[in-house]
Amino acid sequence: MEDNSRMLRVGLPSGSLQEPTIALFGKAGFSISVSSRSYKPAVDDPELTVRLLRAQEISRYVEHGYLDCGLTGRDWIENNGSDVVRLGEFVFSKTSAQPTRWVLAVPEDSPIKSVKDLEGKLIATEAVEMTRAFLAKHGVKAEIEFSWGATEVKVPDLVDAIVDVTETGSSLRANKLRILETIMESVPVFVANKAAYANPWKRAKIERLILLLQGALAARDKVGLKMNLPEANLEGLLKALPALRRPTISKLTEPGWVAVETILDEKIVREIIPSLKELGAEGIIEYPLNKVVY
Numbered sequence: 001m002e003d004n005s006r007m008l009r010v011g012l013p014s015g016s017l018q019e020p021t022i023a024l025f026g027k028a029g030f031s032i033s034v035s036s037r038s039y040k041p042a043v044d045d046p047e048l049t050v051r052l053l054r055a056q057e058i059s060r061y062v063e064h065g066y067l068d069c070g071l072t073g074r075d076w077i078e079n080n081g082s083d084v085v086r087l088g089e090f091v092f093s094k095t096s097a098q099p100t101r102w103v104l105a106v107p108e109d110s111p112i113k114s115v116k117d118l119e120g121k122l123i124a125t126e127a128v129e130m131t132r133a134f135l136a137k138h139g140v141k142a143e144i145e146f147s148w149g150a151t152e153v154k155v156p157d158l159v160d161a162i163v164d165v166t167e168t169g170s171s172l173r174a175n176k177l178r179i180l181e182t183i184m185e186s187v188p189v190f191v192a193n194k195a196a197y198a199n200p201w202k203r204a205k206i207e208r209l210i211l212l213l214q215g216a217l218a219a220r221d222k223v224g225l226k227m228n229l230p231e232a233n234l235e236g237l238l239k240a241l242p243a244l245r246r247p248t249i250s251k252l253t254e255p256g257w258v259a260v261e262t263i264l265d266e267k268i269v270r271e272i273i274p275s276l277k278e279l280g281a282e283g284i285i286e287y288p289l290n291k292v293v294y
Contacts, residue, residue, distance in 0.1 A: 008048050008196075008205045011062060011070030013055035014039070017188065020092055021071060027216035027290045028209075047205060056126070059084055059191055068196035069206050075102055075165070075186035079130045084191040088210050090217055091187045098167065099185040102127060104134075105152070105177040106161045115181055118142045118161060124154045125163035134163075134183045152177060215291035222289055223269060226261035227281040234258060237279045241272055263292060 012021050012032075022032045022041075032050060034041040039052045051067065058072035059082035069087075077084065091099065104123075106112045112121070115138045124147040125131045131144050147154065151164045152175045163183060166172055172179065190210055196202045229237060234249070237260070247262035260281075264272075269286055276284055 009068045010050050011053050011058040011067040014052040028212035062193050065193050069192040071188050073186045074189050079127045085197045087190045089187045099187045100167050102165050102183045103179045104163050104181045105179050107156045108176045108178045121160035123161045124159040131163045215293040218292040219289040223266045224287045227284040229281045231258045233280045
């Protein structure tokens with residue numbers, strides 16, 4: 001049998017989150033190679049075994065010990081009722097850096113105006129338990145059926161309403177659906193099996209992995225900027241550019257000059273570089289970042 005004492009078994013989501021998740025791991029320093037025919041991608045860390053699974057399943061496999069840890073949605077942890085250790089949220093998705101939303105939706109011309117109007121109606125969703133808990137909280141009894149996909153096309157011909165996940169709402173609008181309520185906002189969460197997290201080696205490995213992933217996520221949309229500047233202009237630069245309030249400043253070999261280095265949001269670089277030139281900065285270099293560890 002495989003010796004798992006020095007091996008961390010990690011579950012990563014397939015589907016829409018697969019590409020951004022593998023990219024995040026890449027920024028964190030872990031190269032993952034995926035074969036189109038396998039759910040066991042190769043990873044360049046001999047202490048990691050990675051499995052690609054549906055996000056819906058990962059928390060259950062972690063809870064039952066088939067995986068030591070994994071990255072899955074808060075929504076599926078709640079829907080599965082999984083008893084796992086939640087170690088950190090990672091706000092990223094396929095299309096944006098915003099949480100995804102599970103919403104209750106009906107056709108635009110539906111007479112249903114509130115949750116109470118769903119009494120006795122038929123609702124399709126993949127998140128059956130989440131939907132059942134939401135309706136119970138509002139004291140509504142309705143029939144809930146599991147949807148295998150393409151949920152938004154089932155109203156109004158097959159069901160009265162749906163509970164579906166959305167990032168931008170564009171698919172719902174395209175299918176002429178109206179959102180009644182947001183049931184839950186969800187982001188990816190790193191979870192661990194309780195027994196694995198109690199193991200000193202695995203816990204340390206998990207915590208190092210999370211530190212690197214958090215550093216990679218913190219570096220998203222940020223860049224490094226460095227330049228040389230006459231020391232006499234430094235105070236003016238710091239006053240004029242709040243984004244550079246805490247740069248690293250070092251003396252150059254040429255008297256009267258300093259080197260300035262900082263990290264800032266990429267979107268404002270185009271605005272401040274002309275101002276830096278006006279303040280006498282030279283040799284301005286912008287460079288990408290893989291990780292920022294605070």
